[in-house]
Amino acid sequence: MEILEKINQLRKEKNAVILAHYYVRSEIQDIADFVGDSLALSQEAAKTDADIIVFSGVHFMAETAKILSPDKKVLLPDLEAGCSLADSAPADEFEKFVKEHPEHLVITYVNTTAEIKALSDITCTSSNAKQIVESLPKEQKIIFAPDKNLGNYINSVTGRNMLLWDGECHVHDQFSLEGILKLKEEHPEAKIIAHPESRKPILLIADHVGSTSSLLKFTQNDAGQEYIVVTESGILHEMKLKNPEKTFYIAPSDNPECMCSDCNFMKLNSLEKIYNCLLYETNEINLDKEISEKAKKPIVRMLEISEKLGL
Ligand code: 13P
Ligand code: SF4
Numbered sequence: 001m002e003i004l005e006k007i008n009q010l011r012k013e014k015n016a017v018i019l020a021h022y023y024v025r026s027e028i029q030d031i032a033d034f035v036g037d038s039l040a041l042s043q044e045a046a047k048t049d050a051d052i053i054v055f056s057g058v059h060f061m062a063e064t065a066k067i068l069s070p071d072k073k074v075l076l077p078d079l080e081a082g083c084s085l086a087d088s089a090p091a092d093e094f095e096k097f098v099k100e101h102p103e104h105l106v107i108t109y110v111n112t113t114a115e116i117k118a119l120s121d122i123t124c125t126s127s128n129a130k131q132i133v134e135s136l137p138k139e140q141k142i143i144f145a146p147d148k149n150l151g152n153y154i155n156s157v158t159g160r161n162m163l164l165w166d167g168e169c170h171v172h173d174q175f176s177l178e179g180i181l182k183l184k185e186e187h188p189e190a191k192i193i194a195h196p197e198s199r200k201p202i203l204l205i206a207d208h209v210g211s212t213s214s215l216l217k218f219t220q221n222d223a224g225q226e227y228i229v230v231t232e233s234g235i236l237h238e239m240k241l242k243n244p245e246k247t248f249y250i251a252p253s254d255n256p257e258c259m260c261s262d263c264n265f266m267k268l269n270s271l272e273k274i275y276n277c278l279l280y281e282t283n284e285i286n287l288d289k290e291i292s293e294k295a296k297k298p299i300v301r302m303l304e305i306s307e308k309l310g311l
Helices: 003-013 026-031 038-047 059-068 091-100 114-118 129-134 148-158 177-186 200-205 212-221 235-242 271-280 289-308
Strands: 016-021 034-036 052-056 073-075 105-109 122-124 142-145 191-194 226-230 247-250
Touching (some): 003 026, 038 289, 052 059, 052 271, 059 073, 059 114, 059 289, 091 114, 122 129, 148 200, 177 200, 177 226, 235 247
Parallel strands (some): 105 142, 226 247
16 A cells, blocks of 8 residues: 555544644655644644644654644654754753743743743744734833744834844844845846845845745745745745746755754654654654643734734
């Protein structure tokens, strides 16, 4: 039997759902029950009635699903699928930082561990960070963590002066400005569209800045035909499916490890690993009950604000 048939049989038998982020391999996106950005995936994880969630993404995403659905079995195809951005905020250092600024409200990106969420007041994703910040009074002091590039960008579009944690994602932080400018010279008609986890000089020259789903929507609604895409390469799969007549160039990277725009953590997911974890029900995410309950509050607050704003 083909692996796809075996996965289909198992997910039916076990009432399992496969959720996938836009950054995972295209063959996984093709078979997933739901593909989306971080916000859409957490919304989906909160409302699914499946017994098992196979989260084809990275650890913090599966953890968020478990926090929202503690009675479900949440499986991560490869437990090594971490996130450099989540790793850039160790819980002990962050707790100290929060304690040093008691009058600040703490907004954290969902790309964090459950321990960090437990220290937060509201979480956000790149889809709703601006609206979450704007939902708070102008005079409210805010700590924003862990992504300094996203934090700087939100400060610039909202006129706030949030206190930023010094963290970043190794994929987005290493896009090459020089390489992007060279691509633009070769394809002058191409619009530059960038994820806000990228560095400021890149965001300043971008025609559109937004989350993965926002970049996708832009390519569908825009009259242009060519795009230089500054985010993880996996998004190109859905962009090409939605816009078969358009041309996409993935932005070059200065990442010395691979000189590519892949997230090595996202790319750890494979069909074989999905099949194995579903078959043996291994790689389960389990969380400390107290941390999980504390971490749930800021996520629920984010989901409520997002729902109210129709995001
Ligand atoms: P979004 O899905 O919010 O666009 O975030 C991208 C990301 O880096 C997830 O790892
Ligand atoms: Fe984390 Fe960056 Fe990979 Fe997203 S792309 S999972 S932020 S390391």
